Amino acid sequence: MGKLGIAARLSPFPPDGEPDAASGRADAIRENLDDLRGQLTARIALLALVTAQLMLLFYNPPVSFPLDMLLFWAGLTGLCLLALALNTRRPIWARHVLAGGLTVALAVMMALFPVAWLPFVGAILIFVTAVLVSGGEVVTAVMVGGTAVWLTNQGARAYDLTGVLTVLTLALLAAWLTARQLTITLDWVWHMNQRAAELLETTRNQQARLR
Numbered sequence: 001m002g003k004l005g006i007a008a009r010l011s012p013f014p015p016d017g018e019p020d021a022a023s024g025r026a027d028a029i030r031e032n033l034d035d036l037r038g039q040l041t042a043r044i045a046l047l048a049l050v051t052a053q054l055m056l057l058f059y060n061p062p063v064s065f066p067l068d069m070l071l072f073w074a075g076l077t078g079l080c081l082l083a084l085a086l087n088t089r090r091p092i093w094a095r096h097v098l099a100g101g102l103t104v105a106l107a108v109m110m111a112l113f114p115v116a117w118l119p120f121v122g123a124i125l126i127f128v129t130a131v132l133v134s135g136g137e138v139v140t141a142v143m144v145g146g147t148a149v150w151l152t153n154q155g156a157r158a159y160d161l162t163g164v165l166t167v168l169t170l171a172l173l174a175a176w177l178t179a180r181q182l183t184i185t186l187d188w189v190w191h192m193n194q195r196a197a198e199l200l201e202t203t204r205n206q207q208a209r210l211r
Contacts, residue, residue: 049080123171130175137175
């Protein structure tokens, strides 16, 4: 019976006559998800910021003054700092700026650096953007895959397109399922908290009657 009760409460269709409860549940889930996204935005921005500094430190330029690398480093550093600054006041803007900026940064890296494994980094970025922005995984997958196809067709790179597109597609599906499961989990936690509050209130009422 307990499992049936949980399954009923997790139904995506709210019971008749309870529009306020359904609205409150949606607001609570959205608030919790936004809080998780805000924390992830700050941590991903810090990680990208550290990565940008390490890239500049260990990069071995083929020329004495690598202007393209310096511009890329400045842009990535500025992006991370902007996302951190926006995250405190405009968290939604911060998430979109970071997700879009990292996707563009990866595409630029693919154009600048002849490294065969760079497109596969898109698989990790797909998971990041899936949590930061709803539907962000689709934009990232399309942009990274499209950049890989374009560079290969132009003869600038010799990517294994079959492998790249397969990995990006699998990552896209996995990220979509993960993001969906996160929302379901938050829904379940909300119901458990509501149930605990109801049981606590019932216990208090029973104790009051006994007195």
